[in-house]
Amino acid sequence: MEIKSYMTRIGQQARQAAGRMAKADTATKNRALTYIAGAIRRDAALLRAANQKDLDIARDNGLEPALLDRLSLSDKAIETMASGLEQIASLPDPIGEISGLKLRPSGIQVGQMRVPLGVIGIIYEARPNVTVDAAGLCIKSGNATILRGGSEALHCNQVLASLVREGLKNAGLPQQAVQVVETTDRAAVGELITMTEYVDVIVPRGGKGLIERLMRESKIPMIKHLDGICHTYIDDCADLEKAAEIAFNAKCQRYGTCNTMETLLVASAVAQDALALLARRYQDEKVELRCDEKAYEILHGYPYLARATDEDWTTEYLAPVLAIRTVNSLDEAIDHINRYSSKHTDAIITENYSHALRFLREVDSSSVMVNASTRFADGFEYGLGAEIGISNDKLHARGPVGLEGLTSLKYIVLGHGEIRK
Amino acid sequence: MEIKSYMTRIGQQARQAAGRMAKADTATKNRALTYIAGAIRRDAALLRAANQKDLDIARDNGLEPALLDRLSLSDKAIETMASGLEQIASLPDPIGEISGLKLRPSGIQVGQMRVPLGVIGIIYEARPNVTVDAAGLCIKSGNATILRGGSEALHCNQVLASLVREGLKNAGLPQQAVQVVETTDRAAVGELITMTEYVDVIVPRGGKGLIERLMRESKIPMIKHLDGICHTYIDDCADLEKAAEIAFNAKCQRYGTCNTMETLLVASAVAQDALALLARRYQDEKVELRCDEKAYEILHGYPYLARATDEDWTTEYLAPVLAIRTVNSLDEAIDHINRYSSKHTDAIITENYSHALRFLREVDSSSVMVNASTRFADGFEYGLGAEIGISNDKLHARGPVGLEGLTSLKYIVLGHGEIRK
Numbered sequence: 001m002e003i004k005s006y007m008t009r010i011g012q013q014a015r016q017a018a019g020r021m022a023k024a025d026t027a028t029k030n031r032a033l034t035y036i037a038g039a040i041r042r043d044a045a046l047l048r049a050a051n052q053k054d055l056d057i058a059r060d061n062g063l064e065p066a067l068l069d070r071l072s073l074s075d076k077a078i079e080t081m082a083s084g085l086e087q088i089a090s091l092p093d094p095i096g097e098i099s100g101l102k103l104r105p106s107g108i109q110v111g112q113m114r115v116p117l118g119v120i121g122i123i124y125e126a127r128p129n130v131t132v133d134a135a136g137l138c139i140k141s142g143n144a145t146i147l148r149g150g151s152e153a154l155h156c157n158q159v160l161a162s163l164v165r166e167g168l169k170n171a172g173l174p175q176q177a178v179q180v181v182e183t184t185d186r187a188a189v190g191e192l193i194t195m196t197e198y199v200d201v202i203v204p205r206g207g208k209g210l211i212e213r214l215m216r217e218s219k220i221p222m223i224k225h226l227d228g229i230c231h232t233y234i235d236d237c238a239d240l241e242k243a244a245e246i247a248f249n250a251k252c253q254r255y256g257t258c259n260t261m262e263t264l265l266v267a268s269a270v271a272q273d274a275l276a277l278l279a280r281r282y283q284d285e286k287v288e289l290r291c292d293e294k295a296y297e298i299l300h301g302y303p304y305l306a307r308a309t310d311e312d313w314t315t316e317y318l319a320p321v322l323a324i325r326t327v328n329s330l331d332e333a334i335d336h337i338n339r340y341s342s343k344h345t346d347a348i349i350t351e352n353y354s355h356a357l358r359f360l361r362e363v364d365s366s367s368v369m370v371n372a373s374t375r376f377a378d379g380f381e382y383g384l385g386a387e388i389g390i391s392n393d394k395l396h397a398r399g400p401v402g403l404e405g406l407t408s409l410k411y412i413v414l415g416h417g418e419i420r421k
Numbered sequence: 422m423e424i425k426s427y428m429t430r431i432g433q434q435a436r437q438a439a440g441r442m443a444k445a446d447t448a449t450k451n452r453a454l455t456y457i458a459g460a461i462r463r464d465a466a467l468l469r470a471a472n473q474k475d476l477d478i479a480r481d482n483g484l485e486p487a488l489l490d491r492l493s494l495s496d497k498a499i500e501t502m503a504s505g506l507e508q509i510a511s512l513p514d515p516i517g518e519i520s521g522l523k524l525r526p527s528g529i530q531v532g533q534m535r536v537p538l539g540v541i542g543i544i545y546e547a548r549p550n551v552t553v554d555a556a557g558l559c560i561k562s563g564n565a566t567i568l569r570g571g572s573e574a575l576h577c578n579q580v581l582a583s584l585v586r587e588g589l590k591n592a593g594l595p596q597q598a599v600q601v602v603e604t605t606d607r608a609a610v611g612e613l614i615t616m617t618e619y620v621d622v623i624v625p626r627g628g629k630g631l632i633e634r635l636m637r638e639s640k641i642p643m644i645k646h647l648d649g650i651c652h653t654y655i656d657d658c659a660d661l662e663k664a665a666e667i668a669f670n671a672k673c674q675r676y677g678t679c680n681t682m683e684t685l686l687v688a689s690a691v692a693q694d695a696l697a698l699l700a701r702r703y704q705d706e707k708v709e710l711r712c713d714e715k716a717y718e719i720l721h722g723y724p725y726l727a728r729a730t731d732e733d734w735t736t737e738y739l740a741p742v743l744a745i746r747t748v749n750s751l752d753e754a755i756d757h758i759n760r761y762s763s764k765h766t767d768a769i770i771t772e773n774y775s776h777a778l779r780f781l782r783e784v785d786s787s788s789v790m791v792n793a794s795t796r797f798a799d800g801f802e803y804g805l806g807a808e809i810g811i812s813n814d815k816l817h818a819r820g821p822v823g824l825e826g827l828t829s830l831k832y833i834v835l836g837h838g839e840i841r842k
Contacts, residue, residue: 019759023783096782102804108793110803113781117815200815221642221816242838249840338440347834360534360833361517362444372529372836381841382531382832383523394538394621395642395817399832411803411820412781413768415793417663419670420802 003183007191010146010179011198014119017174018144022116026093028171029139033089036167037082040132043163044078050155051128058152066256070127071152081132084386088136091385094403095142098412107418112409116142117200120406121192122388123214124205125150131160134203135178137388139168141406144177146199148192151184158182193218203389203401208316223401225366225392227316228258229342230374233333233359234274235350236267242371243349244277249373250347252285256318258390259345259367259377263313263323265333271326272298287320294326313340330355334362341365343392345377366392366399424604428612431567431600432619435540438595439565443537447514449592450560454510457588458503461553464584465499471576472549479573491548492573502553505807509557512806515824516563519833528839533830537563538621541827542613543809544569544635545626549577555624556585556599558809562827565598567620569613572605579603614639624810624822629737644822646787646813648737649679650763651795654754654780655695656771657688663792664770665698670794671768673706677739679811680766680788680798684734684744686754692747693719708741715747734761751776755783762786764813766798787813787820 040047051073058068094114101111120143124130131147138145149157161180168175181188193202193214202222204214211226232250234243250261266274275298282289283303290308291299299305312323313336327333337346347369348359356370367377377400379387384402391397397405461468472494479489515535522532541564545551552568559566570578582601589596602609614623614635623643625635632647653671655664671682687695696719703710704724711729712720720726733744734757748754758767768790769780777791788798798821800808805823812818818826 022785104802104804106797106802108790108797108802113789115782115785118785221814239838245838245840246836253841361536364443364536364539365831367832367834368534369529369834370836371838372834373840375841376527376529376834376836376839377832381525381527381529383525393642394829398829408815408819410786411788411798413788413790413793413797415667415791415797417660417666417792418797419667419794420674420796 003185003187004191006183007181007188007195008198010181011119011195013176014144014146014179015198017177018116018118020174021139021142021144021177022095024142024173028173029093029142030089032139032167032171032173033085033136035170036132036136036164037085037089039163039166040078040082040085040160043159044075047073047078047156047159048075050159053155054153063152067152070125073128073156077129081129084133085136088140088386091140091403093140094407099409101414106420107416109414111412111414113412114404114407115410117406117408118143119199120145121148121199121202121220122146122205123148123189123192123202123210125207125210128153128156128160130205131157131180132164133386134388135164137386137403137406139173139177141403143406146179146181146192148181148189154182154184190217193220196220205389221396223389223391223393223397223405225258225342225344225390227342228260228344229262229314229316229340230259230344230377231263231265231337231341231346232261232374233265233327233337233346233348234267234270235330235333235348235352235355236269237352237355238267238270238274238349239351240270240274240277243274244281246347246349246371246373247278248281250375251282251287251322252320253373253375255320257375259374260318261322261374262316263325263340265336266295266324266326267333268294268326268328271295275299275324282322285320287322289322289324291324292326295324316342330358334359338362338364344390345369345374347372347374366390424606424608425612427604428602428609428616429619431602432540432616434597435565435567435600436619438598439537439539441595442560442563442565442598443516445563445594449594450514450563451510453560453588453592453594454506454557456591457553457557457585458506458510460584460587461499461503461506461581464580465496468494468499468577468580469496471580474576475574484573488573491546494549494577498550502550505554506557509561509807512561512824514561515828522835527841528837530835532833532835534833535825535828536831538827538829539564540620541566542569542620542623542641543567543626544610544613544623544631546571546628546631549574549581551626552578552581552601553585554807555809558807558824558827560589560594560598562824564827567600567602567613569602569610575603575605611638614641617641626810642817644810644812644814644818644826646679646763646765646811648763649681649765650683650735650737650761651680651765651798652684652686652758652762652767653682653795654686654748654758654767654769655688655691656751656754656769656773656776657690658773658776659688659691659695659770660772661691661695661698664695665702667768667770667792667794668699669702671796672703672708672743673741674794674796676741678796680795681739682743682795683737684746684761686746686748686757687716688754689715689747689749692716696720696745703743706741708743710743710745712745713747716745737763751779755780759783759785765811766790766795768793768795787811
């Protein structure tokens with residue numbers, strides 16, 4: 001009950017701050033962002049000390065090395081946070097922009113104005129940099145935000161929160177525009193995702209387990225993706241050198257990211273040559289290849305070879321493992337992707353114009369690519385300037401979500417006394 | 422259980438048809454729409470006979486006159502349905518359009534392509550014309566749709582459904598792109614709103630009771646509005662003749678629509694004159710005025726006068742009743758609206774430039790107007806060509822929703838072999 005009233009107060013404060021943030025002008029918001037960037041650099045030592053405290057506790061609690069790694073805040077990571085805020089400050093302000101004004105036969109002019117969503121709840125795991133990125137994006141887009149970071153990063157997040165508050169205050173903005181939930185009680189998350197009156201959208205950042213739980217329990221719309229089962233399809237008209245380069249990059253450039261390729265589809269007609277080229281590269285990285293019958297035969301002798309089962313088509317490995325399937329046509333490739341893909345990012349490698357256009361139109365994923373690595377599916381690479389998350393859903397934002405995904409368009413009508421006849 | 426398997430089959434068929442609809446070209450979709458328009462005209466007598474059967478049953482069941490009225494299909498209504506389809510055929514096809522392509526430093530070009538949402542479930546009450554309007558919009562936007570109309574209109578809807586199927590078949594499109602649920606069992610609705618695997622979005626059309634029930638039970642995102650508590654604010658800088666004209670139109674042009682004004686706010690400084698002008702007009706229409714203290718005093722002697730209670734600020738009368746409140750400033754007006762409005766449509770009447778801009782920016786509703794009647798909040802009036810509904814929510818579509826609201830934007834990447842460094 002205490003958690004409930006604590007969260008309700010946070011919600012009410014956020015709702016109130018949201019009203020003031022929606023009115024804030026661009027220069028004021030940028031002043032806050034730039035100030036916070038400076039304060040982060042100024043207090044880098046403080047941040048490292050708080051981070052050390054978090055790391056010590058985490059180690060005592062036996063946190064996995066991978067999580068410890070994501071929790072730790074290097075000098076470089078601190079500088080990246082600060083410069084990230086400056087980059088957000090340099091982006092155009094989306095709020096208040098009027099677009100598409102059209103004169104209607106009745107005499108009214110109808111257009112749309114971009115406005116903030118209101119209050120954004122962000123739920124994330126260990127990484128403390130999310131605190132600053134998310135705060136920055138929400139400030140710039142005129143929203144209030146409630147941040148619920150992983151309990152492992154609590155000390156560091158508290159320092160960051162105080163720097164953000166300092167920046168807001170300094171710019172004359174409400175300090176409660178960015179609130180960090182300062183309890184590690186999991187019930188706080190339960191409250192956050194059901195306070196429909198105070199929170200307009202939830203952005204969860206974390207593993208599949210977290211997202212699945214939130215999907216079941218949230219009463220508030222979410223901007224989210226569950227997993228990234230990304231495909232690369234090597235078409236029978238592909239340039240095979242290009243194909244090998246891209247397929248290697250899509251799998252091996254980083255294993256743990258959601259835009260990493262997990263399944264490779266190869267047109268049967270070129271499977272022999274394409275897989276031979278790829279096997280040499282994958283072998284250096286000890287990538288396990290889980291193959292359908294035909295690919296298995298072709299790759300006979302490859303040291304990390306296995307047979308694929310149906311489960312492999314829906315598995316996000318996040319590891320040096322790749323499922324490989326041969327297909328007899330573009331149709332078969334598109335069908336496989338629309339059936340098994342997580343609708344995140346899928347690519348075709350082809351020199352055939354019609355195949356490229358059909359793939360772009362018919363693959364029902366949030367990012368569809370021709371002759372490029374799936375690893376490009378990212379807010380920075382797409383030129384959004386920053387990214388609050390990636391959405392695999394079709395409503396509202398789809399794909400990498402930047403400032404615009406934290407806004408909505410309302411209709412505005414400019415009249416001169418018109419009445420409806 | 423039988424309903425469950427019946428609805429599952431419908432869902433699977435819709436999902437399959439959606440894949441084909443997404444690929445359909447503009448000419449084919451338009452051919453279907455034009456054919457259905459012709460078939461409706463051809464079979465007008467059949468439609469009237471089916472409608473007569475529905476009306477007879479409805480009368481025997483003691484349906485209210487207002488609902489009987491909405492159920493009945495005149496010659497004019499039949500022609501409106503047919504010409505509505507031709508109008509949809511004449512609209513530009515939103516599907517497949519590529520926008521915003523930008524070259525990124527990595528060499529890739531990133532843009533967005535407009536694509537269908539997939540399967541749209543539409544749940545509506547008596548009016549049979551929704552069957553045709555919704556089918557037309559979904560066909561044009563490349564979606565499949567499952568229509569669940571009121572049981573009162575079942576016979577008429579069955580005839581309409583067969584004409585739609587005829588048109589789809591004639592154009593070479595899958596007949597199951599538009600399916601009418603042919604059972605009156607209410608459990609069918611329960612299935613429709615929870616088949617997350619087969620349905621991408623639900624559009625409910627109907628009274629508050631229906632929408633509230635669906636909001637509680639639906640597991641699928643909805644494009645909807647609950648009610649329309651619309652405001653007109655007469656500013657202290659208003660042209661009072663203009664104000665009276667607009668406020669009269671906003672209340673009295675039609676009482677039963679969601680964009681009808683339900684609360685009038687008046688700046689205290691002009692309340693005396695503005696209300697005197699308005700009272701004369703409202704009196705002719707016997708509009709009951711429920712007033713705060715100050716307005717009550719001013720309107721002393723008006724024959725249909727009452728005192729407002731707090732409940733009046735949140736009541737959608739849909740009747741010749743109007744709540745009136747005096748406010749001391751623009752801020753007070755905006756605060757009242759952001760607190761009590763249903764975020765549908767709110768208007769300011771003013772000649773003051775800064776007041777107009779502040780109202781446009783700060784009122785958090787799906788349509789915000791200056792010097793125009795709230796009755797203009799409508800897909801046709803806004804130039805969308807047609808309307809599937811109105812959304813008061815902030816995510817995805819907001820305000821009147823036309824073809825574009827039934828689509829989403831996916832990212833496309835055109836590469837030349839780029840890999841992520």
